[in-house]
Amino acid sequence: MKLLRDFKVVVFVLVILLILVVSRVSDQQVFKEKVAVAINEANDNRNVVTSDQLKKNVSPFVVIDLDGKVQQDTISGQPSVSIPFEKLLDHENRNILNNAKGDIILMAKEAATASKAWVILNQLGYKRVKILSPEVHPEELKYKFQPDTTTRLENDSN
Amino acid sequence: MNARIKYSVLLVGVGVILAFLPFDASESFRLKSDELLAKSATGDMFLQVDQVARMINQEDSTIQLIDVRDAVQYHAGNLPGSINIPLSDLLKPSWEGTLNQKETKKIFYGNDDQVASTAWTIVTGLGYQNNFVIKGGLNEWYRVVMLSKFSGGNITPAENALFENRLNARRTFTQLNSLPDSLKGRYFKTKRIKLQKLDGGCQ
Numbered sequence: 001m002k003l004l005r006d007f008k009v010v011v012f013v014l015v016i017l018l019i020l021v022v023s024r025v026s027d028q029q030v031f032k033e034k035v036a037v038a039i040n041e042a043n044d045n046r047n048v049v050t051s052d053q054l055k056k057n058v059s060p061f062v063v064i065d066l067d068g069k070v071q072q073d074t075i076s077g078q079p080s081v082s083i084p085f086e087k088l089l090d091h092e093n094r095n096i097l098n099n100a101k102g103d104i105i106l107m108a109k110e111a112a113t114a115s116k117a118w119v120i121l122n123q124l125g126y127k128r129v130k131i132l133s134p135e136v137h138p139e140e141l142k143y144k145f146q147p148d149t150t151t152r153l154e155n156d157s158n
Numbered sequence: 159m160n161a162r163i164k165y166s167v168l169l170v171g172v173g174v175i176l177a178f179l180p181f182d183a184s185e186s187f188r189l190k191s192d193e194l195l196a197k198s199a200t201g202d203m204f205l206q207v208d209q210v211a212r213m214i215n216q217e218d219s220t221i222q223l224i225d226v227r228d229a230v231q232y233h234a235g236n237l238p239g240s241i242n243i244p245l246s247d248l249l250k251p252s253w254e255g256t257l258n259q260k261e262t263k264k265i266f267y268g269n270d271d272q273v274a275s276t277a278w279t280i281v282t283g284l285g286y287q288n289n290f291v292i293k294g295g296l297n298e299w300y301r302v303v304m305l306s307k308f309s310g311g312n313i314t315p316a317e318n319a320l321f322e323n324r325l326n327a328r329r330t331f332t333q334l335n336s337l338p339d340s341l342k343g344r345y346f347k348t349k350r351i352k353l354q355k356l357d358g359g360c361q
Binding site for chain 2: 006007009010013014017018021027028029030031032033034035036038039040042043048085086088089110111112114115116118119120123124131133138139140141142143145146147148149
C-alpha cells in the first residue's frame, strides 16, 4: 500500500493514458491500417477484379452495389447488396460488411466511387475487398499523342 | 520515494503502453472514417476538363496539377505545368511540402478516374486540404479538348469562348509535349515574352 501511495501520481497518469489508448483503439471510426498498405495494393492493381476473373473464382464473394441499386448479379447468381456510398459506414451496413463471407466486391457506375470506398474500407482494416472493373486495364490511355515536329522554342535571349 | 525513480517508472509505463499499441497513428489516416466519407460523398472534388483548360490557359499560379501515373507515361505526354507524383511515391517525405499545404489547389489526374480518386482519398484521409481530381482524367482531356471540333453554321459567343479555350489549351499541350524534356521548363517563360512582344510591351 505504501508503494502504491508513493506512486499514486505515476499510476494516475498511466491509467489516464491507458484509458485514452483503449478508447482510441476501440473507436470504430478511427483508421488503423497503414496508408502504405492501400498504396501498395492499388499500385499493383491487386484491388481490381474483372467479371471474367470472378467467374473463375471458386471462393465465395458478395457484390456490393454502391449506387444504391439491387441488381441480379450474373456471376454469382445472387442479387447484389445495395449499400449507397454515402451510407457505407452506417451501423447496419457495417454489419453486412463484417458478416460478408469471402471477398467483398465493390461495384459502381463511376470508377471514382468504388475507388474511394475501397480506400476507406481498406484503411478500416477490411481485407479481401476488391473493385469490380469492366476492363482488365481500366486506367489505359485510349488515345495516342501526336507530337508536332515543327514546334520550336522561341529564342528568349533578346 | 526518489523523484528519479518515479519518472523512470512513468517513462517505462508509457513505453510499454505505446509498444503494445495495435497501430501506428503516424502512418494512418488522421481523419475519422465518417469525416472522410462525408468529404468523399460530395462531388466537390471533381473539376471538369474545360475548367482545367481555362486554368492552364491563364497560367493560374494557384493550382498544382499532379500526374499520378508512372514516369514512363508522364514523359510520353502530360498536362502543361504538371508534376509527376506516381501513386507509389505519394508518401515520400520529399513530396510532403507540395501535398501538405492548402495555399494551392492540388489537382490530381491519371488516365481515368480510378488512380486519381485513390490518390485523392489517401491525401484527404491524411488530412491534407484543397485536393481535386480532373473528372475523366487524360482520356476525357483528349476526348473533349484535343479532339473538339466545331460544326454548324452559327456559333454563339459562349460556344466560341468554349471552343477558343479548348483550342488554346490544345495548342499549349501539343507544343509543350512536342519539345524535348530539357526545354519544357522554359516553355511558359518564352511564351510570355512572345506575347509581350505581340502586345508591344517591353520585356
